[in-house]
Amino acid sequence: MSAALLATVALLYPFSLQAQEDAGENQQLYRQALQSIAEGRNTDASETLRQVIEGEPLHAGAWLDLALIQCALGHEQEAERMFEVIRSRFNPSPGIMQLITEARSNGCARWRPNAQLAFSLGRGIDQNVNQGSSIGSYTANSSGVPVELPLTADFLPKHDQYTLLTADYLRDLTPNGTSGYIQLQSRRYDRLGQYNSSSLFAGLDTPWRFGRWTLHGAASVGLITLGTQLYQRQSQIQGRVGPPLPLPGSMQFNLTTALTHVEYLTQDNFNSNTAEIKGQFNYRLEDNSASMTFGRLADHAGSARPGGNREGWVTSAQWRRRLAGETTGELSYTQQVWDSSKAYSPGFIDQIRHQNTQVWRAALTYPLSNTQSLQLEARQVRNKENISIFHYNDRQLQLTWQWQGL
Numbered sequence: 001m002s003a004a005l006l007a008t009v010a011l012l013y014p015f016s017l018q019a020q021e022d023a024g025e026n027q028q029l030y031r032q033a034l035q036s037i038a039e040g041r042n043t044d045a046s047e048t049l050r051q052v053i054e055g056e057p058l059h060a061g062a063w064l065d066l067a068l069i070q071c072a073l074g075h076e077q078e079a080e081r082m083f084e085v086i087r088s089r090f091n092p093s094p095g096i097m098q099l100i101t102e103a104r105s106n107g108c109a110r111w112r113p114n115a116q117l118a119f120s121l122g123r124g125i126d127q128n129v130n131q132g133s134s135i136g137s138y139t140a141n142s143s144g145v146p147v148e149l150p151l152t153a154d155f156l157p158k159h160d161q162y163t164l165l166t167a168d169y170l171r172d173l174t175p176n177g178t179s180g181y182i183q184l185q186s187r188r189y190d191r192l193g194q195y196n197s198s199s200l201f202a203g204l205d206t207p208w209r210f211g212r213w214t215l216h217g218a219a220s221v222g223l224i225t226l227g228t229q230l231y232q233r234q235s236q237i238q239g240r241v242g243p244p245l246p247l248p249g250s251m252q253f254n255l256t257t258a259l260t261h262v263e264y265l266t267q268d269n270f271n272s273n274t275a276e277i278k279g280q281f282n283y284r285l286e287d288n289s290a291s292m293t294f295g296r297l298a299d300h301a302g303s304a305r306p307g308g309n310r311e312g313w314v315t316s317a318q319w320r321r322r323l324a325g326e327t328t329g330e331l332s333y334t335q336q337v338w339d340s341s342k343a344y345s346p347g348f349i350d351q352i353r354h355q356n357t358q359v360w361r362a363a364l365t366y367p368l369s370n371t372q373s374l375q376l377e378a379r380q381v382r383n384k385e386n387i388s389i390f391h392y393n394d395r396q397l398q399l400t401w402q403w404q405g406l
């Protein structure tokens with residue numbers, strides 16, 4: 001029984017309308033229970049639904065949700081008892097009886113963790129594979145004398161086509177929403193094999209609820225290769241808090257903090273430890289969803305990194321809308337700014353680096369079936385810097401086939 005189905009049952013059938021008329025504390029508890037179900041926290045949802053039923057014994061939606069959860073958790077006798085109460089007390093509609101029959105036929109013998117597996121295969125064009133500089137030469141400082149240095153071909157933009165393969169596996173680890181995941185990505189260029197990259201990440205995510213506050217904790221580790229060498233090791237811990245703010249309509253707010261350690265295995269003096277705190281507003285309706293994020297960043301250099309420590313901020317906005325038929329469109333914008341604390345390379349590049357990276361993205365997704373879709377994505381990157389040698393632009397176009405199932 002999926003969490004999405006459990007969370008929407010009471011809103012689909014008319015015999016749960018009585019609960020919606022109660023705008024008091026009991027109804028607030030019921031909304032908390034539905035949120036717990038949507039987040040996969042079935043144990044927390046069960047406890048909250050029992051409180052709802054204690055306060056309102058004729059709350060049919062709470063009875064049905066609790067019965068389905070008990071069945072999903074493998075508590076067969078308890079689920080059967082509650083199904084009988086629903087049948088005798090509420091005279092449920094044929095649709096509800098069919099739902100109960102399906103739950104019984106699937107069996108409630110034990111908890112069965114949900115699992116999702118997704119693959120994608122893409123083909124794309126990248127105008128600047130190596131983030132090559134937008135200028136052809138650079139004027140550097142040599143013993144106080146400006147010297148113009150022409151850039152070699154390795155530092156200029158390189159164009160190529162690529163194939164992208166991704167695989168994602170997500171699985172519940174506990175009945176109360178703790179999940180684990182593995183993500184694999186591999187990008188292969190047609191000619192520029194030295195820029196081929198692969199990444200492997202694994203992590204855990206667990207939710208909690210304290211009254212009307214929602215919390216998520218996550219931890220992940222990852223490896224990234226570049227060319228034929230192991231390039232980076234990453235580790236991250238993250239916490240997300242959803243305070244009960246009186247926001248209008250379907251809007252939500254989350255506050256996220258994270259600590260990330262990055263170790264460069266092929267370069268000296270580039271290791272870093274980054275702390276971030278972000279606030280995000282989310283707005284979601286049936287055919288529209290949008291989000292806005294703003295955050296502060298602090299990057300502590302692990303050793304004598306050029307430019308030393310950095311501070312910055314990031315902001316982003318995303319909009320997703322259903323277009324004609326089942327086709328959906330997406331637009332997003334991200335801006336990230338970094339300011340270093342020291343001159344980048346005293347005596348050669350005496351400037352303190354200021355980096356401003358802006359990314360625009362647009363995508364169209366067309367479903368081929370319940371498990372397959374095609375996505376056409378365009379991306380543009382503008383990296384503006386006060387040290388001109390680091391200034392670059394990039395454009396990418398990618399067509400991707402996606403599959404998602406068990």
